[in-house]
Amino acid sequence: MKVTVFGIGYVGLVQAAVLASVGHHVMCIDIDDKKVADLKKGLIPIYEPGLTPIVEETYQNGLLDFTTDAKAGIDHGEIQFIAVGTPPDEDGSADLQYVLKVANTIATHMTEHKIVIDKSTVPVGTADKVKAEMTSVLASRNSDLLFDVVSNPEFLKEGAAVADCMKPDRIVIGTDSENVKKAMHELYAPFNRNNDRMIFMDIRSAELTKYAANCMLATKISFMNEMSNLAELLGADIEAVRHGIGSDSRIGYQFIYPGCGYGGSCFPKDVQALIKTSHGIDYQPALLEAVETVNHAQKQKLFTHIKNYFGNDLAGKTIAVWGLSFKPKTDDMREASSRVLMESLWQAGAKVQAYDPEAMEECQRIYGNRDDLILVGTKEAALRNADALAICTEWSQFRAPDFDFVSQSLSNPVIVDGRNLYDPQMLNEKGFTYFAIGRGDSLKKTS
Numbered sequence: 001m002k003v004t005v006f007g008i009g010y011v012g013l014v015q016a017a018v019l020a021s022v023g024h025h026v027m028c029i030d031i032d033d034k035k036v037a038d039l040k041k042g043l044i045p046i047y048e049p050g051l052t053p054i055v056e057e058t059y060q061n062g063l064l065d066f067t068t069d070a071k072a073g074i075d076h077g078e079i080q081f082i083a084v085g086t087p088p089d090e091d092g093s094a095d096l097q098y099v100l101k102v103a104n105t106i107a108t109h110m111t112e113h114k115i116v117i118d119k120s121t122v123p124v125g126t127a128d129k130v131k132a133e134m135t136s137v138l139a140s141r142n143s144d145l146l147f148d149v150v151s152n153p154e155f156l157k158e159g160a161a162v163a164d165c166m167k168p169d170r171i172v173i174g175t176d177s178e179n180v181k182k183a184m185h186e187l188y189a190p191f192n193r194n195n196d197r198m199i200f201m202d203i204r205s206a207e208l209t210k211y212a213a214n215c216m217l218a219t220k221i222s223f224m225n226e227m228s229n230l231a232e233l234l235g236a237d238i239e240a241v242r243h244g245i246g247s248d249s250r251i252g253y254q255f256i257y258p259g260c261g262y263g264g265s266c267f268p269k270d271v272q273a274l275i276k277t278s279h280g281i282d283y284q285p286a287l288l289e290a291v292e293t294v295n296h297a298q299k300q301k302l303f304t305h306i307k308n309y310f311g312n313d314l315a316g317k318t319i320a321v322w323g324l325s326f327k328p329k330t331d332d333m334r335e336a337s338s339r340v341l342m343e344s345l346w347q348a349g350a351k352v353q354a355y356d357p358e359a360m361e362e363c364q365r366i367y368g369n370r371d372d373l374i375l376v377g378t379k380e381a382a383l384r385n386a387d388a389l390a391i392c393t394e395w396s397q398f399r400a401p402d403f404d405f406v407s408q409s410l411s412n413p414v415i416v417d418g419r420n421l422y423d424p425q426m427l428n429e430k431g432f433t434y435f436a437i438g439r440g441d442s443l444k445k446t447s
C-alpha cells in the first residue's frame with residue numbers, strides 16, 4: 001500500500017521503516033529540513049536498536065523516502081499517518097497544535113479520498129477536532145472530497161521499538177467504517193499472521209486506551225516507589241518485597257521495579273494530560289494525581305541522599321553520574337530522572353561528571369557547554385576524583401563494574417543507586433556507603 005507518515009520521530013520513523021520493510025511504499029514528511037537531509041544521507045537521527053539497517057535497506061530499495069514537500073508527500077499515500085509530537089502545554093494538557101496543523105495541511109493539498117490515521121497520543125475527542133479542521137479547510141476550497149479519520153494509538157517502547165512494531169502485542173483501531181477496517185487489515189496483515197492482534201473499537205475508546213495503558217504502567221511504578229519509601233522507613237528491603245509480590249501471577253514481575261522515578265516522552269506527559277482531561281469534565285482523578293505526586297518526589301531521592309550525606313552546600317564537590325537517558329537502550333532524555341538530579345546538583349554548587357552509552361550528544365544538545373558539566377567517554381572516566389557515584393539509568397554495562405576500581409577512583413566510596421543494581425551487603429563489605437531505593441538493609445549498615 002502507499003503510505004505517508006507525518007513526523008519522523010521515535011514513532012514515525014520506526015513505524016515507517018517497519019511498514020516499508022514488509023513491502024509498503026512509505027513517504028515520510030517532516031518540517032525539520034536537517035532531519036530529512038540527514039536521513040537521505042543515511043544519518044539516523046535517533047538511537048534505536050535494529051533501526052539503522054532497516055532504514056538503510058528500505059531507503060536503498062526505494063520503499064522508504066523522506067521529504068519536506070507536503071504536497072508531494074500527501075499525493076503519495078492513500079493512507080496518511082499523523083505521528084507528530086503532542087508535548088504538554090503550559091497547563092499540562094496535550095498540545096494539539098502539531099496534529100491539527102498536519103490535518104490542515106492534508107486537507108489543503110489532498111486531491112482524492114484519504115484515510116487519516118492518528119498515531120500520535122491524543123486526548124479523547126481529538127479525532128473530532130481533526131475532522132472539523134479538515135472539513136473547514138475543504139469547505140474553504142469548495143471541495144467535496146471525502147476522508148476518514150482513524151485512531152490507531154502506538155504502544156511501542158523506546159529501546160525495543162522495532163521489535164514492538166514487528167510483533168505488536170495488539171493493534172488498536174478506532175473506526176466506525178467497514179472500508180477503513182478492510183484497509184487496516186490489509187496494511188497490518190504482515191504483522192498479524194501468527195494470531196489476530198487487531199482490536200477494533202469506536203474512536204473515543206481507542207483514544208482512551210492509549211492513556212489508560214500508560215497511566216496503568218505509571219501507576220505500577222509509583223505504587224512500587226511508595227512501597228519502597230515505606231520499606232525504607234520500616235527497615236524492610238523492597239527487593240525482597242518485590243520478589244514476594246511478583247510471584248503472585250495476578251501481580252506479576254513486570255513493571256514493579258522501584259527506582260528514581262519514571263521519565264521519558266510518554267508517561268509524565270500522558271498522566272498529566274489525562275489529569276487535565278479529567279478536570280475539564282469536572283472529574284477529580286485522585287489516583288492519577290497521586291501517581292504524579294509520588295513520581296515528582298521520587299525524582300528528588302538521589303539528590304536528597306547526596307545532600308544528606310555531604311550537606312547542603314555542594315560547592316567543590318563533583319558527582320559522577322552513570323546514565324543520562326530516561327531508560328536503557330535509548331538516547332532520549334525527555335523528563336529523565338538524571339536531569340532532575342543534575343539540575344539540583346548544579347543549583348547546590350556541585351559539578352557533574354557524566355557518562356551514558358548513547359545519550360551524550362543529546363545531553364550536550366540540551367545543556368550546551370557549561371563549566372559544571374563534564375561529559376566523558378567511559379564509565380570509568382566519570383569516576384575519576386569524583387566525590388560520589390550516582391546511577392540514574394540501568395544500562396547493562398553498569399550492572400557488574402569492577403568495584404575495587406570504583407572505590408580507588410572515587411574520592412569517597414559513596415554510591416547512590418537509583419536503580420537498585422547492587423547487593424548492599426557486598427558493597428558494605430567492600431567499604432562503600434551505599435544508598436539504594438527502599439533497601440532498609442543498605443541504610444542500616446551505612447548509618
Ligand SMILES: NC(=O)c1ccc[n+]([C@@H]2O[C@H](COP(=O)([O-])OP(=O)(O)OC[C@H]3O[C@@H](n4cnc5c(N)ncnc54)[C@H](O)[C@@H]3O)[C@@H](O)[C@H]2O)c1
Nearest residue numbers: 007008009010011029030031032084085086098120121154
Ligand atoms: N516516543 C515514544 O516512545 C512513543 C510511544 C508511543 C506513542 N508516542 C506518541 O507518538 C507521538 C510522536 O512521538 P515521538 O516521540 O515520535 O515524537 P518526536 O518529537 O520524536 O517526533 C515528532 C516529529 O514530528 C515532526 N513534526 C512536527 N510538526 C510537523 C508537521 N507539521 N509536519 C511534519 N512533521 C512535523 C517533528 O519535527 C519531529 O521530527 C506523540 O504523540 C507521542 O506521545 C510516543
